[in-house]
Amino acid sequence: xxxxxxxxxxxxxxxxxxxxxxxxxxxxxxxxxxxxxxxxxxxxxxxxxxxxxxxxxxxxxxxxxxxxxxxxxxxxxxxxxxxxxxxxxxxxxxxxxxxxxxxxxxxxxxxxxxxxxxxxxxxxxxxxxxxxxxxxxxxxxxxxxxxxxxxxxxxxxxxxxxxxxxxxxxxxxxxxxxxxxxxxxxxxxxxxxxxxxxxxxxxxxxxxxxxxxxxxxxxxxxxxxxxxxxxxxxxxxxxxxxxxxxxxxxxxxxxxxxxxxxxxxxxxxxxxxxxxxxxxxxxxxxxxxxxxxxxxxxxxxxxxxxxxxxxxxxxxxxxxxxxxxxxxxxxxxxxxxxxxxxxxxxxxxxxxxxxxxxxxxxxxxxxxxx
Amino acid sequence: xxxxxxxxxxxxxxxxxxxxxxxxxxxxxxxxxxxxxxxxxxxxxxxxxxxxxxxxxxxxxxxxxxxxxxxxxxxxxxxxxxxxxxxxxxxxxxxxxxxxxxxxxxxxxxxxxxxxxxxxxxxxxxxxxxxxxxxxxxxxxxxxxxxxxxxxxxxxxxxxxxxxxxxxxxxxxxxxxxxxxxxxxxxxxxxxxxxxxxxxxxxxxxxxxxxxxxxxxxxxxxxxxxxxxxxxxxxxxxxxxxxxxxxxxxxxxxxxxxxxxxxxxxxxxxxxxxxxxxxxxxxxxxxxxxxxxxxxxxxxxxxxxxxxxxxxxxxxxxxxxxxxxxxxxxxxxxxxxxxxxxxxxxxxxxxxxxxxxxxxxxxxxx
Numbered sequence: 001x002x003x004x005x006x007x008x009x010x011x012x013x014x015x016x017x018x019x020x021x022x023x024x025x026x027x028x029x030x031x032x033x034x035x036x037x038x039x040x041x042x043x044x045x046x047x048x049x050x051x052x053x054x055x056x057x058x059x060x061x062x063x064x065x066x067x068x069x070x071x072x073x074x075x076x077x078x079x080x081x082x083x084x085x086x087x088x089x090x091x092x093x094x095x096x097x098x099x100x101x102x103x104x105x106x107x108x109x110x111x112x113x114x115x116x117x118x119x120x121x122x123x124x125x126x127x128x129x130x131x132x133x134x135x136x137x138x139x140x141x142x143x144x145x146x147x148x149x150x151x152x153x154x155x156x157x158x159x160x161x162x163x164x165x166x167x168x169x170x171x172x173x174x175x176x177x178x179x180x181x182x183x184x185x186x187x188x189x190x191x192x193x194x195x196x197x198x199x200x201x202x203x204x205x206x207x208x209x210x211x212x213x214x215x216x217x218x219x220x221x222x223x224x225x226x227x228x229x230x231x232x233x234x235x236x237x238x239x240x241x242x243x244x245x246x247x248x249x250x251x252x253x254x255x256x257x258x259x260x261x262x263x264x265x266x267x268x269x270x271x272x273x274x275x276x277x278x279x280x281x282x283x284x285x286x287x288x289x290x291x292x293x294x295x296x297x298x299x300x301x302x303x304x305x306x307x308x309x310x311x312x313x314x315x316x317x318x319x320x321x322x323x324x325x326x327x328x329x330x331x332x333x334x335x336x337x338x339x340x341x342x343x344x345x346x347x348x349x350x351x352x353x354x355x356x357x358x359x360x361x362x363x364x365x366x367x368x369x370x
Numbered sequence: 371x372x373x374x375x376x377x378x379x380x381x382x383x384x385x386x387x388x389x390x391x392x393x394x395x396x397x398x399x400x401x402x403x404x405x406x407x408x409x410x411x412x413x414x415x416x417x418x419x420x421x422x423x424x425x426x427x428x429x430x431x432x433x434x435x436x437x438x439x440x441x442x443x444x445x446x447x448x449x450x451x452x453x454x455x456x457x458x459x460x461x462x463x464x465x466x467x468x469x470x471x472x473x474x475x476x477x478x479x480x481x482x483x484x485x486x487x488x489x490x491x492x493x494x495x496x497x498x499x500x501x502x503x504x505x506x507x508x509x510x511x512x513x514x515x516x517x518x519x520x521x522x523x524x525x526x527x528x529x530x531x532x533x534x535x536x537x538x539x540x541x542x543x544x545x546x547x548x549x550x551x552x553x554x555x556x557x558x559x560x561x562x563x564x565x566x567x568x569x570x571x572x573x574x575x576x577x578x579x580x581x582x583x584x585x586x587x588x589x590x591x592x593x594x595x596x597x598x599x600x601x602x603x604x605x606x607x608x609x610x611x612x613x614x615x616x617x618x619x620x621x622x623x624x625x626x627x628x629x630x631x632x633x634x635x636x637x638x639x640x641x642x643x644x645x646x647x648x649x650x651x652x653x654x655x656x657x658x659x660x661x662x663x664x665x666x667x668x669x670x671x672x673x674x675x676x677x678x679x680x681x682x683x684x685x686x687x688x689x690x691x692x693x694x695x696x697x698x699x700x701x702x703x704x705x706x707x708x709x710x711x712x713x714x715x716x717x718x719x720x721x722x723x724x725x726x727x728x729x730x731x732x733x734x735x736x
Contacts, residue, residue, distance in 0.1 A: 127654045
């Protein structure tokens with residue numbers, strides 16, 4: 001084995017990150033476990049319809065307890081570091097603002113960009129670690145000929161989290177380890193058992209960590225009430241793509257592109273949300289065909305496998321985490337803007353989501369759908 | 371790894387003599403101090419001897435000491451035991467959470483509380499207290515020495531409750547080399563106190579519950595040792611070590627300073643701010659190298675707000691968040707101080723190097 005390193009492991013109290021800590025420790029490295037305290041789960045409990053019992057994931061006392069016990073089991077120092085202020089500023093607030101302007105946000109990508117691989121990576125280095133390891137299913141490797149750090153899809157495609165990692169820079173990737181990139185989830189659970197980790201069978205967390213139960217509308221109400229702000233009145237018209245008013249709605253944050261239910265309009269055929277116009281507070285509805293578009297624009301882009309995009313490039317583009325990915329041409333259309341043109345029209349392109357470009361296994365880069 | 375402990379305001383190790391004194395009271399002399407047989411008589415005697423020791427430390431009568439499970443319980447007993455709805459209480463903005471949160475609870479049940487401010491050195495102005503007095507003020511509760519900037523007084527400075535003129539005083543065992551889980555409340559004779567724990571008539575019906583004999587014996591022994599140390603002026607040595615640490619840091623690290631500068635303080639504590647870094651990260655970095663310190667009261671670690679104590683002293687939040695508390699104990703040696711001084715400057719430098727907000731030219735503008 002190469003020289004033992006000091007490696008910080010971002011521990012969520014889940015099986016994946018716990019197994020990473022155990023693996024690295026077993027390899028002889030000096031491992032330090034870190035959990036970020038990002039959101040006080042008790043803060044909104046009981047407000048405005050939010051559940052009283054605090055069952056939220058991540059930073060819940062239960063998860064910190066689990067992480068701490070794992071650290072103790074494998075014999076590593078463990079610390080909780082508080083970044084609540086930054087999380088609220090860079091993840092929660094934008095989450096709220098995006099919904100209120102008719103977009104569908106992905107807080108997990110923002111958390112990766114601003115907290116996990118920025119703030120936490122800095123802390124890891126400050127305390128003497130030269131790398132940060134996480135339980136993400138992804139791979140990172142240095143490509144000599146290209147002279148660049150590459151982010152690649154993991155072996156276990158069903159757990160692929162590279163969609164949320166498109167924002168990582170070269171500097172960040174050079175100090176990041178994804179030890180689970182070559183493993184299948186069942187293997188990981190087995191390994192956890194072998195290491196004697198009591199949480200080997202703990203279910204995975206699937207939801208947004210600060211929205212327990214997944215009801216983002218209740219969260220918006222509760223958060224705004226707590227801040228002493230009222231939910232802005234964004235009630236308006238439901239219109240067709242040709243501008244004809246067909247109904248009314250009670251607030252644009254209730255909708256997301258592709259949504260079918262909750263429109264309150266009955267016509268012969270099913271209607272879907274095609275577009276949400278924040279400025280005019282209009283929600284454009286249409287039939288299924290109208291949901292398909294061939295192009296989209298991406299802003300605040302980050303390129304990983306290449307330094308720049310001087311010429312159009314073929315890539316497979318994902319517009320949602322659970323999207324298969326579709327063949328497209330990507331080209332730089334303006335400063336910090338990339339135009340994506342799909343070979344085939346894609347369903348429900350949603351502003352606020354990320355578009356991530358792949359070349360086979362390699363993440364070319366990505367950005368935010370305008 | 372060599373480990374040096376400079377966080378004695380969080381807790382202190384049980385001294386060997388204290389530990390030894392306790393041991394007989396686990397298996398050998400284990401009786402319930404209230405039992406009438408031989409076994410009870412033995413432990414009853416031990417409890418009462420300990421009571422006398424604590425009374426001697428505080429300058430009061432043994433009958434004025436109530437043993438509790440610790441400082442927090444003693445604070446609660448004093449505060450809730452003496453106040454009634456409709457009364458007024460005076461406290462300060464920099465009290466320990468046991469006092470502050472008890473006061474908040476009082477406010478929720480019809481007691482008004484005035485929180486007197488502290489100055490930049492962490493001191494309360496007695497005139498502020500006088501001015502806050504009302505006809506219905508039932509209790510004034512102010513800490514004798516602050517745990518973040520200058521510490522629990524008992525065991526570190528001579529205390530004479532009669533000379534001080536206070537009616538109640540709480541002490542925490544684990545801050546003075548006794549184990550966690552034991553403390554005491556001095557209650558001046560004639561003070562009518564409502565108990566919080568109801569049950570048997572222990573502690574003259576002021577605090578029910580079978581006595582924690584080993585703990586109480588430990589507290590008594592720790593009190594004896596503390597008196598001896600005070601008489602011997604051992605604490606001058608501790609004060610010199612603290613000064614050496616403080617001077618060493620101020621000399622070797624830029625853009626740092628002592629919090630509460632100029633205030634009279636107990637001999638073992640130094641609260642120092644380091645500009646442009648997060649105290650939390652510095653504590654972790656030092657811990658990984660074997661040096662144990664803290665950012666402030668242990669009970670507030672992980673909290674989002676910077677120390678309410680430092681904030682009460684008028685410190686800006688960033689500076690409060692970049693503050694560390696070094697608190698020495700009886701077991702610390704000059705070598706421990708040198709060890710700390712060998713680690714701190716380079717660790718602070720590393721944090722600053724990696725900090726997005728550190729800019730040598732602007733740091734001192736805080």
